[in-house]
Amino acid sequence: MGVSSKQKFPLKNESRIPVEYEWRVPEKYRNEIQFEPVRAILMPNEASQVMAVFTPLKRKEYQITIPLFTKNLFD
Numbered sequence: 210m211g212v213s214s215k216q217k218f219p220l221k222n223e224s225r226i227p228v229e230y231e232w233r234v235p236e237k238y239r240n241e242i243q244f245e246p247v248r249a250i251l252m253p254n255e256a257s258q259v260m261a262v263f264t265p266l267k268r269k270e271y272q273i274t275i276p277l278f279t280k281n282l283f284d
Contacts, residue, residue, distance in 0.1 A: 213264040220259050222251035227282045234275055241266055242275065250282065 222228050228251055232244040245260045265271065 213262055216261045216263075217258050218261070219256055220251070221256040222253060224281075225253050227252045228279050229282060230277055230279045232275060232277055235273075238273055238275075240264075242273065244275075 220230070229248070230251065231248040234242050234244070241264055243262045245262070246257075249257060251257060263271075
């Protein structure tokens with residue numbers, strides 16, 4: 210509890226169109242999970258690094274799914 214765990218991972222747009230993405234952390238987990246960047250634009254074939262930080266507030270087993278929303282920039 211109170212100790213943060215950080216993990217970097219790649220995110221790549223393998224499509225031919227630019228896309229915007231956004232992490233939408235559920236309200237009840239916003240104090241425990243953060244992403245940097247939360248929102249960004251990826252051009253075609255562009256890769257980026259995302260940093261995820263998890264800071265548990267309770268001693269329990271966590272199994273959380275965080276949605277990643279994307280949309281093309283032509284919409």
